[in-house]
Amino acid sequence: MDRIQIRGGAKLNGTIQISGAKNxxxxxxIASLLTEQTLTLENLPRLADVNQLVRILGNHGVDYSIDGKRRAEEANAGQTAHLTARSIVxxxxxxxxxSKMRASFWVIAPLLARMGEARVSLPGGCAIGTRPxxxxxxxxERLGAKVTIDAGYVVATTPNGFIGAEVEFPKVTVGGTHTxxxxxATAHGTSVIRNAAREPEVKDLADCLNKMGARIHGAGTSTIEVTGVARLNGARHSVLPDRIEAGTYATAVAMTGGDVLLEGVRPDLLQEALDALTAAGATITSDNSGVRVRRNGAGISAVDVATxxxxxxxxxxxAQFMALMTRAKGVSRIKETxxxxxxxHxxxxxxxxxxIKLEGDTAIVEGVKELRGAPVMATDLRASVSLVIAALAAEGETTVNRVYHLDRGFExxxxxxxxxxxxxxRISG
Incomplete structure (x- = not known):
């Protein structure tokens, strides 16, 4: 099993190209299942989760090909993939x-839309809560499906196809809004989604579906209206830049000091995080090329945040911001909602x-003058990269074990x- 060794103390200086967003x-x-035609996705990141989803989609009959499989010249440039579901097998x-990736459960909606039936295992993924x-x-069910649970599988049918309806979420859910x-998109009639997730990744999906012929209005706001169409077509769409990867590297620069340009970042996708890093002592500027993060000489200030x-x-x-706060001057409170x-982590x-002391949903972090390297173990995707950030500023050597979590989300x-x-x-084996 691979592990990563880090010797801390070096400042970060240079340029990092931000990849397409995993989320x-x-x-x-998954939206490729909705049409017989080819969906072409540009700026697709090279990640373990992407590879796993390719296997899952292939199981349903999706053909998958990649332009330019050689990576030597543009190792950090996103790949272009073509997905074609001519027939669902x-x-x-x-x-x-x-069970290996929670997001794969989302295939249930397009399978039902396209075939009128689906049998999908209850999901797995990171152990960061029940996430029912x-x-x-x-x-x-609100859109007309009949749903039962049988031996760990969700078994669903849409005998009359999906029927447009009003859906109001009791709490914001990204997966629910995607579904x-x-x-x-191809339901009979109009649907109104209330208390919809406003995440950029939701709007990116809506934009792509509209290119495929869907009629979606209001994505990116809390109320989305969808007028169903008879069928969707193929399209070409570029995956938006990964705000989580960008925020992660920005935090790493704030932790170590230095000066790094994050190419391709859209600051509007992570403004709250950039504001928190500025309050912590980083200098952040942006232009057409991306976001530049610097911290030279100034210490790290304690900042309270709530997700x-x-x-x-x-x-x-x-988790990444908590790693930064371990070196801050003073005490910070990080609330997970x-x-x-x-x-x-x-x-x-x-x-x-x-x-760090835990009090319910809040972590109270008392900054220390120095961290010291040690063997640590990744427990989930984002926790694993928080350990990398901490190790970059620690005295001595840190070994991060179980880094397959990292490979799921960081290219x-x-x-x-x-x-x-x-x-x-990286040490293999």
Whole structure:
């Protein structure tokens, strides 16, 4: 099993190209099931989750090809993939595939829309809370599906196709909103989605579906209206830049010091995080090429944050920001409002010398003068990269184990950090 070794103390200087967003790429790939024609996705990141979803979609009959498989010249440039679901050969998504990645459960909506039936295993993924699928199933039932649970599988049919309806979520759910968009796109009649997720990845899916012929209005706001169409066509769409990757590297620069240009970043996608980093002592500027992050000489100030749905502070950046606060002057409070079990990185940060106390949904972080390298273990995708950020500023050597979590969401992490001066090496086996 691979691990990463980091010798801390080096400032980061240079340029990092931000990849396409994992959280946008996965629902976009799943949307290929909605049409017989080819969906071409540009700026698709090279990630373990993308590869896993390719296998899942292939199980349903999706043909997948990539332009320019050689990576030598543009190793950090996104790939262009073509997905074609001319015919659906299997409407079952088996446990051995779905259990490895939670987002793969979303195939249920396009399978029902296209074939009128689906049998999909209950999902797996990171162990960061229960994250039930009840709101996703509520969407399907509200739009006319008949749903039962049988031996760990959701079995659903749409005997009359999806029927337009009003869907109001009791709480914001990105997965539920993705499901509603894909189900309503070809439903009979008009659907109105209330308390919809406003995340950029939701709007990116809606934009792509509209290119495919859907009639979606209001994506990016809390109320979305979808007028169903008879069929969707192929399209070409570029995956938006990954705001979580951008926020992660911005936090790493704030932690280590230095000066890094994050190319391709849209600051409007992570303004709350950039504001928090500015308050912590980083200097952040933006132009047409991206976002530049600097911290030279100034210490790190303690900043309180609370996670919230977009446009608030992203839960997927909480662990990274906590790593930064371990070196801040003073005490910070980090409140997690999205997932009930997303503090598993705390005990691993403590192994590096961090002082963190948990009180319910809040972590109280008392900054220390130095962290010291130690063996640590990644527990989930975002927690794993928080350990990398801490290790970059720690005295001595840190070994991060179970880095397959990192490979799920960060493309070429060691190469990108190493090119900016980090002493970081992957050890295979």
């Amino acid at each position: 946008a790429a996965l629902p976009l790939m 299997d409407t079952t998504a088996p446990y051995e595939l779905v 699928v009840d709101l996703l199933l509520m969407v399907l 509603a968009l894909m189900a309503a 919230a749905p977009f446009p608030g502070f992203a839960t997927d950046l909480q 999205i997932f009930e079990n997303r503090f598993m 705390v005990q691993e940060l403590a192994r590096l010398g961090a002082h 070429n992490l060691e190469q990108k950090l190493g090119a900016c001066g980090a002493d970081i090496t």
